[in-house]
Amino acid sequence: EAGVAQSPRYKIIEKRQSVAFWCNPISGHATLYWYQQILGQGPKLLIQFQNNGVVDDSQLPKDRFSAERLKGVDSTLKIQPAKLEDSAVYLCASSLSGGSGQETQYFGPGTRLLVL
Amino acid sequence: GDSVTQMEGPVTLSEEACLTINCTYTATGYPSLFWYVQYPGEGLQLLLKATKADDKGSNKGFEATYRKETTSFHLEKGSVQVSDSAVYFCALKLSFGAGTTVTVRA
Numbered sequence: 001e002a003g004v005a006q007s008p009r010y011k012i013i014e015k016r017q018s019v020a021f022w023c024n025p026i027s028g029h030a031t032l033y034w035y036q037q038i039l040g041q042g043p044k045l046l047i048q049f050q051n052n053g054v055v056d057d058s059q060l061p062k063d064r065f066s067a068e069r070l071k072g073v074d075s076t077l078k079i080q081p082a083k084l085e086d087s088a089v090y091l092c093a094s095s096l097s098g099g100s101g102q103e104t105q106y107f108g109p110g111t112r113l114l115v116l
Numbered sequence: 117g118d119s120v121t122q123m124e125g126p127v128t129l130s131e132e133a134c135l136t137i138n139c140t141y142t143a144t145g146y147p148s149l150f151w152y153v154q155y156p157g158e159g160l161q162l163l164l165k166a167t168k169a170d171d172k173g174s175n176k177g178f179e180a181t182y183r184k185e186t187t188s189f190h191l192e193k194g195s196v197q198v199s200d201s202a203v204y205f206c207a208l209k210l211s212f213g214a215g216t217t218v219t220v221r222a
Binding site (some may be wrong): 003007041043045100109 | 118146160162207
């Protein structure tokens, strides 16, 4: 069974530029999550989708971050414009169904973003 | 809100030593608790979990017991190996601890 796929693996941009990350969850998984992991910290949830609907985006900085999961499968997270403090690893995860936080999450390898 | 507090590291120990990483939680009700592990160069993966009070999760020689009296879910292993070197995260629902880096020396 294929795992969660993410691309790109690494990205270097200058501040005020835009960047997009892509995630393809495990086939059949209804719930998809995007996390931000700053060096030395644990992952912080940015947004949670169940199928193509948003369940929780309370910690997403909506003035610069956006995410979509149009067909309930793969997802894109965008940052526009980027700030220095956005330098982090962006993790995508998926789980089979409910997304209540009671299920095991399966993580992708992450995208490491450096904003200069 | 729901949260976990995890013992900070880093932790360095010799092979065959005992390892304990403390994790305490604050939660409404009795949600599932998880330990995830991140090996060097790899993504986060589930190590073990417990779904209700007094449950014990176990995997790869690691154990953790869901204790509601002390609101804890400490991770333990009796004899570590070099291959256990990794970052360990305690998690409750979608809230993760800061991670504990463990290095095991041969």
